[in-house]
Amino acid sequence: MFSPPGPLLATLVLLVLSTAIGIRPVVKLIQVYEARHELRPGSAGRIRSLAGWAVIAFWLMATWFFATIIGDWHVTGDLAGAIDRSWLRLRILLEIAAALGDND
Numbered sequence: 001m002f003s004p005p006g007p008l009l010a011t012l013v014l015l016v017l018s019t020a021i022g023i024r025p026v027v028k029l030i031q032v033y034e035a036r037h038e039l040r041p042g043s044a045g046r047i048r049s050l051a052g053w054a055v056i057a058f059w060l061m062a063t064w065f066f067a068t069i070i071g072d073w074h075v076t077g078d079l080a081g082a083i084d085r086s087w088l089r090l091r092i093l094l095e096i097a098a099a100l101g102d103n104d
Helices: 007-035 044-076 079-101
Strands: none
Touching: 007 044, 044 079
């Protein structure tokens, strides 16, 4: 019978996936900073660099969210319960993401 992977294996998978997903925006942001040493307020380069930070913030929040589920699962041993308890954390993260995404 199939047994789901444990929290430690899930942590390893999350680390690999998070790195694979997050490496591109980080490299892009570094390239933008290297290409433009002086980013004046209102310039296109400055706006692109701020957008790069938002993508990295969203990536970090998603990684943190899934890590909290895995940590909860590891402590309690109940994956379904950990997912149920994660809804409040997801709501808080979505409010933070909305605040970060609001550039008005």
